Amino acid sequence: MKKNNAFGIGPLFFAPLSEVVGRTLMYQVSIFFFFIFMLPSALSKNMATLVVARQIAGLAASAPICNVGGTVADIWAVEERGVPMAVFSFTLFMGPCLGPLFGGWIAEKAGWRWIYWVLFIFTGVCFAFTLFIPETLAPLLLRRKVEKLRKSTGDESYRTLEELERVPFFETLKISLLRPIVMLVAEPIVALFSFCGSPRNDFL
Structure with a gap:
């Protein structure tokens, strides 16, 4: 199947947004849209519907790819991240290898529609799991803790460093949102890796 170009655009927005609104919300929203837009792909009657649905689904599916690294960084210390990141990277590289095999067999x-029906079922289960994923972004967790303290004690003097140094x-x-674009232009290593391309799964 043709590569999904939207898969490379999504991280420009989803990665920085996860630093603002939290990891969990981005996983839930992205997997939900990935789940929903598998349906028009499976039911499409013409190529235009299939292409549009796949582009939107690919855009949504890119969020977990770029945010899992942030979640790993939230949970593990620098010296402990090697194995978790290796496991995550292994799944990324195995996807393009195994996806066409499973997709071709299905x-x-x-029939080809069942590729999308299988993905529809699978992503539905994944979306259900995202409803139980705990938040890992430290500033957001601290903000929630402070809000809980203010509510339980009635003392409004509790503030996080983020609130004291609040930026609109x-x-x-x-x-x-601008940071990844600036890094793409200003950091040669980022630009070179971007030109090389990222692991993409034809099964998506």
């Missing part, structure tokens, strides 16, 4: 046995939300959002 298409041969049950839209300014924070602008900085977060």
